[in-house]
Amino acid sequence: MTKTTTATAPLLGIRALNRATLARQLLLTRSPLSAKAAVEHLVGLQAQNVKPPYHALAARLDGFMPEELSALMADRAVVRIVTLRSTIHTHTADDCLTLRPLVQPARDRELHGFRKRLTGVDLDRLAALARELVEAEPRTMAQLRAALSVEWPDADPQALSVAARCKLPLVQVTPRGLWGRSGQVALTTAEHWLGRPAGPAPTPDALVLRYLAAFGPASVKDMQTWAGLTRLRAAFERLRPRLVTFRDPAGVELFDLPDAPRPDPDTPAPPRFLPELDNLLLSHADRARVVPPEYWGRTWAVNQAYRSLLVDGFVAGVWKPENDGLVVEPFHELTRSQRDEVVAEGQRMLATLHPGASDAVRFGTVVPR
Template sequence: MTKRSTTKRSITKVALAPSLDTRALNRATLARQLLLSRAALSVGGAVEHLLGLQAQNVKPPYYALAARLEGFTPEALSRPMADREVVRIVTMRSTIHTHTADDCLTLRPLVQAARDRELNAFRKGLAGVDLDRLAVLARELVEAEPRTMAQLREALLAEWPGADPQSLSIAARCRLPLVQVTPRGLWGRSGQVALTTAEHWLGRSAEPAPAPDATVLRYLAAFGPASVKDMQTWAGLTRLREAFERLRPRLVTFRDGNGVELFDLPDAPRPDPDTPAPPRFLPEFDNLLLSHADRTRVVPPEYWGRTWQGNQAHRTLLVDGFVAGVWKLDGDALLIEPFGTLTKGRREKVAEEGERMLAVMHPGESYDIRFGNVVRT
């Protein structure tokens, strides 16, 4: 079959696939993300299902799970982190994620090619540096004892005094699976960032880089229905089309309002678009908002850009399943800034959810709930 006829057939398949509008995609995604109703899952089970939680800062994974799990307490994440059942490591999109130990040892190899490509931007600062030697030396250093990035950078600079210090530390982070050791990441007990290798911290070897097929299926279970480009955005990888095509016989397809082909698992939940979606308080950098190329399924176009200020993301509020405002803790107040006008009923529901979130995350503390300006202009 010629390439032209293959392309024509693919276009025909997309044209014939059922269409899902924005609200249908929203409800399906919320269901996969455990945000339509809280799940009775363990923390480990939820972190595994969600393929990790974005975690540039310490607190966001805790708030993310409070929005998703029934009976969650901060200690329910701190404990498995202290026991090395979950870890903090750079994986997708070159950002820190909280992963289960098993996913740490498989997802990091999956995205290693992207970490290698990341180093291309630092060639000038790494002129004359033997990257293989750097990886060996950095491994010896952090496995002898956990090191801060400053300590690691200083040791590497002694070996390559003419190199750019920042480039050396980035090279170590890209070439090695470096985890942040506890107490960093523990609720209320977090310390400075100190690093060792995942293999040393977990006491077992990483898996060889896997084919992406199994991760495609897991991504669809947590974020679908989704396009190839959506998953590439989530993973920070390219050239995933072949994996989707291999899996096509096991998947169902749809198209969005722009005609983009979406893939999904046949038995995955796709709730009625009119299914009620309760308010949810999400942390900054929540994966719900970062894991699709087309984010209109959760972020209305008129609010795009309002959850960011400079390079800082605000904590977001979902109302009826869509981003509808931002929030923060300000002294003794939970301050909520809706982007539009909330009906009295929705305002009451938001306040109730705020009270619940505060009771889970800050038990015994007293907060007022106020509607006002979060973003200072």
């Protein structure tokens, strides 16, 4: 598309982008979808820690109970695996077996950074040996490093385990990830855990359509940020006749599905309590549609990610659990009506995830820049 054509595309302001994205993310109104259907629609949930996927679905689904997702994990209908952006996600079994091959180029780039620490290591042999080890029984990364170091004693142990993770689709086995349970990270291959081979990777075109359904309207760069992949413009261009285009306030071209929801910018957006590293906050190159520029960086401190609070659809503070209740630390003064809505939403979340516990929602001091 020429610059002239892009300049005449309909403009979507920040609030319009916000409401459209919230609708796709099931955050504008709660969805009746099942947990499995929601995980599939959202193309996975960020899952560096155990609890965030549960908090993510509690914010999005009507009637969600944490035991539903936990049962899916116990039944191996969903799994925890490194995929998008080189981070751990909770995916359906089908997506695990197809998305992991799709993001292999990103795993190869990650592995390239360790090549100097793997001098003399036959990576194909390493992958075969690591597969044999983890399919014999699930192994922790420490156990895997120790076993591989026997074969390559002069190689860097951490690099050996990273190579195994990059070369193989390793999933975290239960009880890790189950609600109310604990367990160290132990790994086996996705094929072994799920009892079937990996499927063919989806075409980039198919993934573009799924991304737009869950995160659109979006630019090419937005999707590349979400996926951790490059060179996706060709897929957007092939799909252009099937898509509609807009421009954001900066003039960036945005693509979207013709029939996807794009609510009125004035549609009410109730408060939502999001877990740390929720995909809503990580899946666009320009996050202004969710994070006001004056609050950029406020949900992070060094390597620590905080849980985010949405008010009127935008990040407006952080929250943390405390004594079976929770504490809200807003970034600006909230109106009495907003505070009442935040309290009601916090109490609903506590009742969902911790029934019978305290429903106390306390406001901390406003956290200025």
